[in-house]
Amino acid sequence: MDPTLIIFLLLMIGMMWFMTSRGKKRVAAERARLEETLVPGASVMTIGGFLGRIVDIDGDVITLESPSGVETIWMRTAIKEVKEPPFAAVETDESDERSDGEAVIVPDDASALTPDATDAPARDVRAPGVERDATQPGSDDDGREPGTTPRA
Template sequence: MEFIILIVIFALFMFMMSRANKKMASAAAEQRETALVVGNTVVTSTGMIGQIVDIDGGVVTLESASGDETQWLATAINSVIDPPYEHTYEAEEEENEDSLDGLTPRDSDLDRPTER
């Protein structure tokens, strides 16, 4: 009798777990569908951030902040995010023409004696 009770409890537990997994999967699919709009800034499952420039069936073309375009499966798109950067590359280049690669030394680096 106790064995039957354990089997019923285990079956109930498995049913509840599969139901929760189905709810999470459908919520993720719904979130992905709302994210797949040209012009949205999205994050992929691997963490790449880009703006959607084209959708062709199950393939999404993303443009990164540097201007590179890459193609991703639509299932790799996780969600829409606000871009964590600003598109100010041209303005930064004009401001930092005298520095190396747009980098400026910190004050602590200027006070440090050079070792040779």
Template sequence: MELLIIMAIALGALWLMSSRTRKQQRAAQEFRNNLEPGDEVMTASGLLGTVVDVEDDVITLESSPGAHTRWIRAAIAKKIEPPVDEIDDADESEYEDELEDEDDVVDDADRISHANDDVIDVPDDLSSMPPVRKDGEPDSK
């Protein structure tokens, strides 16, 4: 009796996992079947490009202007949504408040010049790091 219960639970778990996998495969196939020129996509190998042409099972992608490559439909992993430029209203109002005190007008040049104000300088090697003592603590000479 106990063996039957264990087998039933195992079969149920296998069925649930396989149904989830089938559902994901169907969704991926539907996505690939609905590709149209102009869609931004990423291949399974990580190449980003724009769909230029769709012919049966061959998708032509443009990765840079004039560079066309042909891919099989199954190699397309996902659609990339174009980035949307959103401005955080809280950050912008805080920045504008600072400039209002100076009676300046905020323009793109001001924003660009202040973009790197909070940049942290990180060394690209360990030569500037203090040596480590044998007990694992940094040496504080």
């Protein structure tokens, strides 16, 4: 074999070894910096994209609290980075207040927006003049099922 080929191969192998070991050292240093910042109260993001606040750390297990207050358990290696949630804090402005100074309360569901079923009788939502045969619920006047078309 040619000595220049051997030198070239050794040089390439040495360069590949140097580059991979340098990358491993960099990743280890980043992980060590992350470990220092993992303390209760810090906001973090997992590798799956879950954003939460650290509640408790017990060895390799970290308990995260979601913004809605639900606590979940994660492995320490699942934490990708310390990151604040991308949404802003809730602030009240003048448009959220009534003229008497009280804040407007918006319900979480639509049940509070409509009267209770006991307050008012049920309404018939069919078009005026349309009657339905009570013996066959869902059938039209000509006996066909809804949505079917007659054959020619």
